[in-house]
Amino acid sequence: DTGVSQDPRHKITKRGQNxxxxxxxxxxxxRLYWYRQTLGQGPEFLTYFQxxxxxEKSRLLSDRFSAERPKGSFSTLEIQRTEQGDSAMYxxxxxxxxxxxxxxxxxxxxx
Amino acid sequence: TQLLEQSxxxxxxxxxxxxxxxxxxxxxxxSLQWYRQEPGEGPVLLVxxxxxxxxxxxxxxxxxxxxxxxxSSLHITAAQxxxxxxxxxxxxxxxxxxxxxxxxxxTVRA
Numbered sequence: 001d002t003g004v005s006q007d008p009r010h011k012i013t014k015r016g017q018n019x020x021x022x023x024x025x026x027x028x029x030x031r032l033y034w035y036r037q038t039l040g041q042g043p044e045f046l047t048y049f050q051x052x053x054x055x056e057k058s059r060l061l062s063d064r065f066s067a068e069r070p071k072g073s074f075s076t077l078e079i080q081r082t083e084q085g086d087s088a089m090y091x092x093x094x095x096x097x098x099x100x101x102x103x104x105x106x107x108x109x110x111x
Numbered sequence: 112t113q114l115l116e117q118s119x120x121x122x123x124x125x126x127x128x129x130x131x132x133x134x135x136x137x138x139x140x141x142s143l144q145w146y147r148q149e150p151g152e153g154p155v156l157l158v159x160x161x162x163x164x165x166x167x168x169x170x171x172x173x174x175x176x177x178x179x180x181x182x183s184s185l186h187i188t189a190a191q192x193x194x195x196x197x198x199x200x201x202x203x204x205x206x207x208x209x210x211x212x213x214x215x216x217x218t219v220r221a
Contacts, residue, residue, distance in 0.1 A: 004153075031207060042115075042199050042211030043154070056208070091153050098142050098161075098203055102153035 004103035025094030117212035134200035142203040
């Protein structure tokens with residue numbers, strides 16, 4: 001297995017547009033996480049799936065954000081009506097136990 | 112607000128020198144993980160420690176988990192330019208999400 005993959009790696013969008021990111025976890029991992037990282041900070045937890053069930057959402061995840069994991073495989077994170085404050089690196093991680101393995105991230109720039 | 116405080120924030124040393132990065136919290140963690148992150152990439156897992164007082168060694172890197180499971184340190188011996196990067200500690204309290212420190216940026220000059 002080649003690890004966690006994310007697509008796209010970079011996304012530039014205009015304020016008010018919708019964007020969607022994809023994450024493909026390590027195949028045998030049943031847990032999938034989304035984090036957001038801004039410059040000079042460590043990653044901050046956004047949401048978590050165990051198989052296809054979304055078990056927790058952070059208060060950072062406003063109503064404009066939605067995440068899905070159909071069939072417990074890949075996951076998508078959608079941001080509607082993007083704002084400049086949404087500019088960040090969006091990281092996906094997967095695990096089977098307590099060790100989380102991260103993908104390369106999607107860098108979002110909202111202009 | 113991050114539960115884990117890392118120090119120093121920046122560290123610049125000459126190749127061959129030793130360095131230590133600290134990770135402190137008032138919270139107790141069930142596990143603590145160290146990652147290294149390159150610019151524009153995701154964090155790469157270096158080690159997981161789970162037992163208070165545990166010490167793990169990976170080549171020139173030594174990781175220690177405090178007895179009370181609230182703090183940790185990373186020591187690098189004879190640093191090389193390839194050790195340059197952002198070092199992040201992350202504590203696991205529940206069964207899933209991690210709480211990260213803000214990171215320590217390490218620069219090793221050749």
